[in-house]
Amino acid sequence: MWRGAPDDDGAEPPLARRWPWRSTVLLTAFVLIGTNFAAHSQPLRVPLDPYARVLLLIASVLLLWRHRYPVAVAFGTATVTLGYLAAGYPYGPVLLTVAVGCFSAVVAGHRRAAWASVGLLWAGHALITLWLYRWLPPSGDKGASLTQEIVVATWVLAIVALSELARIRREQWARERADRAQAARRRADEERLRIARELHDVLAHSISVINVQAGMGLALLDSDPEQARAALTTIKAASKEALGEVRQVLDTLRTSGAAPRAPAPGLDRLPELVEQAAAAGLTVRIEGEPPRLPPGADLAAFRIVQEALTNVVRHSGSRHARVRFAHDGDALRLCIDDDGPATGADAGGSGNGLAGMRERAAALGGTIEAGPRPDGGFRVLAVLPSHLREDQ
Template sequence: MEEPGGARERWRYGPPWSDRPDGAGGHRPRRPWRSTALLTAFVLIGSTYAAHHQPLREPLDGYARVLMLVASALLLWRHSHPALVAYGTCAAALVYLGAGYPYGPVFLTVVVACFGAVVAGHRRAAWGAVGLLWAGHALIGLWLYRRLPPPGDKAAGIGQEIVVATWVLAVLALAELARVRREQWARERADRAQAARRRADAERLRMARELHDVLAHSISVINVQAGVGLALLDTDPEQARAALTTIKDASKEALGEVRQVLDTLRAPGEAPRAPAPGLDRLPELVEQAASAGLTVEVEGGPPRLPPGADLAAFRIVQEALTNVVRHSGSRHARVRLDHDRAALRLRIDDDGPATGADAGGSGNGLAGMRERAAALGGTIEAGPRPDGGFRVLAVLPLTTEGDQ
């Protein structure tokens, strides 16, 4: 049994049988029953009132009311067939006028139909229909009035036709203004939706970079230590135990950083539970690399950095050292930090050679570093050195707190 609310919702737009499936998998457009019914009542009542004040015109009869009902009923299709409705209401109003019936609200149906046609983009149809109605009115008022009812009717005069034309142009101008505003609102909605999609894409890309950098580094350390543990499990249990301890610490840290990244999916406006990593954690990074068998020599110290640049610099060094662990035969790397008031320069070197083995990575490490640098207006250069080994050189623009 259907709920009463559902029935009321359908009746809001007309009787249930008026909105059945059209056979093409969809539904016919819902008819504006309420507004059309109100407008029909206004046209009938208003025309009856107007007839009492125009005794020289033909009295309203059944034929006049049929014409008013036809003109009003056509408005039910003004959303689905705006051009045809514009011409149909103009034709009904012209016949009503030619029959000599009183001037009145019947012309409001023409206004509504043509207004809707213009707003819907059928400008030529609306202008053409109104033009035909005005031409017919001028023809009746200036020439055919002698042969059409009511008897003894007088010529309308040029001034009256100019007034009618002015009203017609005013209505069409308002319709054009509404159409322009509607198109502007549609463009603004589309722009806002596109901007929201771009922001969502940028956020997904940022999260993907963060997760890649966190997991690639930690899992590389875990992979190396797991190999050490397996190799020494029987011959050197204490060293195997140390490798397992390193695996535990690395996995715990990776879980914490992944949780921090995923915290951004919580409700907007909440502060992060932990600060984003920066170059102040470079000693921890060196210790993690050492646990993977890589000795890292650091030259220079970091300046005071904005949070975005600090995080990018940390991730670039982290990814570069991860690539050394995974892809290089060298067990020694050098990290050099140089800076001035304009930029921070990071240089990460290893002596190679490249192992050429498949390390199981995604191949997105260098791309992620370039994206991070580009987001800050910086650059990344990465490639083999002439004397062997591999070098990553990052230049990040920055503004230190002392410059502010």
């Protein structure tokens, strides 16, 4: 039993769940009333009687099931209509029931069944009008000409052609809906990954600074209260900054399509990173001049430096790091080095951090290389296009 193709969420489409009451009632009234008027212009046909009206009613009411049983309805309407014509009753809108049944079957994907049903009607009608008319009512009826049968055949082909056009258009709509749904899911996945990267970079950096300063404050609480106070001040500033950036990320979730309330961080905030790293006991030397980049590339470069310095603080025994900016044609080479040694098995950073840096670079058409240096320590090398347009 056909119930229509499922929607993207697996639910049945509304067309399959509803009975087409209104359209069937209107069509039934049109067939009964229209045939009554058509009979007045066909005096040589058998006059309408209760049996004729029952056949008209059956052919019309069958259309109630056209969405649930399209094949059965297509053959049913064709058979009842053929019986009606074989009985010699007047031509009229009863042929419309066959057209609707065929249309529903083709749109539902049962093309051969639809063609067979209208082919059955045409073949039966040709057999009646060219041969069996001698024995069937009305009495004295004459056979149809070849031209008349060609007209009927053309009518049948027109029904099939319109049904095929509707089927093709419906399939196009279904593909377009699927493409739109897939694009929406892809955009949602990309936005989810972007937010995950932002939260990871913000929280990992700030919590690393807080962790280092908290340990320092505890160690110096009794012996050097002023230094412990400075550590607590750094913790307060780092936590405030982290909360601000987390709120900014969360605001993008609450206000769909709205612009962020604060500008995204970029390399102009590099001195802040250096100060935070210094508060955590890491001396950072900047080599080269940070370039002016489009917003997307500027944010990616800032987050890559932030994550790399965070990894040095967390996973390296070195208290010195270098950030070098260099241009190679249309590409920016951003290199972050530390001298090591590593202080844990996950030297160089967590898998999420490195994965986030690679995703940021790949989104801009760049690359990330990260790994131990031959002479010791760890290196993160990012190559980012520096010629991107402002809208990229």
